Amino acid sequence: MFNKILIANRGEIACRIMRTCRRLGIATVAIYSEADANARHVRLADAAYCVGPAASRDSYLRIDRIIEACKQSGAQAVHPGYGFLSENEAFAQACAENGIAFIGPPVGAIRAMGSKSAAKALMQTAKVPLVPGYHGDNQDAAFLQQQADAIGYPVLIKASAGGGGKGMRIVEKPEDFAASLASCQREASASFGDARVLIEKYLVRPRHIEIQVFGDTHGNIVSLYERDCSAQRRHQKVVEEAPAPGMTAERRAEMGRAACEAARAVGYVGAGTVEFIVEPAGAAMNFYFMEMNTRLQVEHPVTEMITGLDLVEWQLRVANGEKLPLTQAQIPLRGHSIEVRLYAEEPEKGFLPSIGRLAHFRAPQASEQVRIDSGVDEGDEVSPHYDPMLAKLIVWDETRERAIERMLRALGEFEIAGVGNNIAFLARLIGHAEFRAGRVDTGLIARDSAALLPGPAPVPATAYAAASLWCARQEAAAARARTPPSDPHSPWSEADGWRLNGALTRRLEFRGGETATTLSLRYGDDGLQIDGAPAAAHGENQYLVGAERFTASVARLGEQLHVFSAGAHHVIERIDRLAHAGEEADVHGGLVAPMPGKIVALAATVGSEVEKGAALVVMEAMKMEHTLLAPARGRVVAYLCAVGDQVKDGVELVDFELAS
The missing domain is CATH 3.30.470.20 (ATP-grasp fold, B domain)
Structure with missing residues (x-):
């Protein structure tokens, strides 16, 4: 067996490979980009080598630098994980030429299956049934449109060298084919260095x-x-x-x-x-x-x-x-297992990636029936340069029905704050009647998006109560921390609201979504009350209000309180009017970048009148293209960006004038 291997990947798959290597007594070597210098896979490895700047093409896709890291580290083999160079025949060949074992298939197998078109031709010879389509080498746009017209719409355009949904478009009608093809080819070229595509009949x-x-x-x-x-x-x-x-x-x-x-x-x-x-x-x-x-x-x-x-x-x-x-x-073959992918993204905004610091990250307890493959720890940064997957949650049980219930419980125990995430969406999907019944097809999410993406739910009274009690407890702890060591019994170290001749009543203001809520906290001889009901906090996350006892976890990020309770995540803003007295509201408008990215196309003409939903700007972020649409009927006054520009989140891109 090998004594040392290099893992030519990052994130959760690199961490997962290290887990097996550690069990087998094999030393591991990580590679990392400058953006990943403090990443979890780097921290877990026995040794790590920087292979370049943040962009994948300058780091994780640099075969020469990875081979050099193997030589410097003394690694006998390379595990490519998935993505990046995992299916790159040139990489496998370079490993072989340098006497490094490639933990993957032979170069010939990668070559045969690396092109979807060539693979389908091989399968046709082997009499494996194929979906009707064109898998040839002719990549002329007019010819490909002719093939799509002959196959019959809807058709699917797919990157020949692709995977992971990148470089793929469904085309419903002939007039949409040219634009979809161009977008597919751009994305395929950016992700795989190969703009070739194939055309297939899209099965409903x-x-x-x-x-x-x-x-x-x-x-x-x-x-x-x-x-x-x-x-x-x-x-x-x-x-x-x-x-x-x-x-x-x-x-x-x-x-x-x-x-x-x-x-x-x-x-x-x-x-x-x-x-x-x-x-x-x-x-x-x-x-x-x-x-x-x-x-x-x-x-x-x-x-x-x-x-x-x-x-x-x-x-x-x-x-x-x-x-x-x-x-x-x-x-x-035993029992049933389900896996979900936890992404830093915002499902309610079209699943746009979310970047930032993972300020709060709590996973359910791992066991033989609950597994977490994570590529991040609390405090890590989610970068705009790579896939936004945070972790995978996997459960097992004796039957599919029990596995579904176990997955729902585990999702309810996950706590993530600091970046957007898809946990609530996943819970709705797993609990969906069609999923429970096993009637799942590739169009389920798009078909029933109204139920799966219902919009924000109102914040329940228990979440506001937990936020109030948490704030009161934090203030008390802060007061005790300010007590001079020389006067440990100072009455100023207490923040319990005690009054000599009466009770203290405070009003705490919160905002959950668009709704403002005020709670009354009364400190009396008989204890604390919230809006007249007895209330108390026990331990770290046990709360009592009236006759109701419940569990909640609260994390503070700036002026926001993130309350996790009953499998739900509620974001509540504490309103401190004294702290913000005299400040003016920050009011701004315009069509802005929803995330950091690169401008790849300006889809309209300056001065043109467009309808609501018309494409205005095409951005590339995290290896995917995102099209920004006109919010209403109006006129494109000016573009404030150019093709090739790298723009930051929130930067205004289009001067757009609403129609009168």
Whole structure:
């Protein structure tokens, strides 16, 4: 076995690989960009090397610098994780030429499956069913439109070298094809250095089911069963589960055989995933080859939970020349596992990424049934340069129904403040009636967005009460901290509201969303009261108001109080009128950048009249394109930015005049 490996990745996957290496006694070497100098994966590694500035192309994608880090550190092998260079044949070749083991498939397999078009041609030869489409080399825009017209709309444009939902667009009608193609090619070129695309018939309400395969250098290939990854938004997976709901033993065996044959066709070695798009047809499920990912997948933990295996350990053993630890008949299948991806994003704003400092981060207690694969710790910065995934939450239980309930409980125990996050959205999705029933397809989130993204809920009275009691307790603690050591019994060290001839009544003002609330705190001989009801705080997060006892956690960020209670997260602002006396409100307008990013296109003409929803600016941030739309009918007076500009969050981009 290897003594030391370098992990050519970052974030939660780098941390997860280190966990297995630590258990096996293997030293780990991290690489990092200047933006990641204090990242969690750097802190966990035995050694770390800086490979360049923040931009991925200048750091995590620099093959020469990574190879040099291997040589300097004495690493015998490289684990590429996923993303970045994990499916790059040039990287695998460079490792081989420098005597470094690549913990992944052979160069030939990466080459064969690296192009979606070439992979589909290979599968067609192997008689694996394919979705109707064009997978050829002709990339002329007019020709591609002709192919789309012949296939029939809706069609799906996909980056030939892509993945993760990047460089992918659904086109509903012919007149939208040209703009969608151009956007797809820009995003594909930026993310993968390859602007080639393929065109496929877009299947309505399909499921996305993939098969985990594993091969060794001795000719053995096995299937580790399937994962259902149908719950997606903008073609990116949000929830994954194993096994797939409604999967029969016969169909599982059929899909497993097809996946293994696909792997054999390219002489596959290591961990890989054969992805199928599945369309229900009566009692059966028709499945079509979509692509093969020649790496470990983000969602591999659900496979580990239902099999009890460590896939990273298998990768290490196979890369070391060992045989697969188990035969197909020996691989267990037990219970049900669900994984959700926790992102720093704002679902209510179209899932825009959120950046900033992770000021408060509390995860549920890990156990054999609850697993957290995290790439961050409290206090870490969420950078605009990389994917905004914070962590993965994975649960296991004996049945799918029990796994759903366990996931909902675990989501309710997560506390994140400082950046936007998708926890509430995930809870609504997992609890959705269609998801509970196993009727999940790739369009569920978009189709039922009204229920999944209902807007902010009113702040409950218990949250305001917890905020009030927390403030009172903090003030008391601050008063005690100011007590001189020489006078420990000073009455000025107490902030309990005691009065000689009566009771103190205070009024605390809060704002939750658009609603202002005032609570009355009365300090008397009989204890504290909130709006006339007896109240008390016990321990760190136990509260009592009237006859109701409840649990709440409160974190303060600036003037905001973040209250976590009953699985919900409420943001409350403390209004201190004395502190803000004389300040004027900050009033501003304009079409502004919703996040830091790069301007890639100006979609309208200066002076033009546009309708509400018209595209005005296209930005690139965190490897994805985001289109800013006109908020109403009006006129583009001027652009305050240019193509290629790097802009900050909140910078005004367009001088826009509303129609009278």
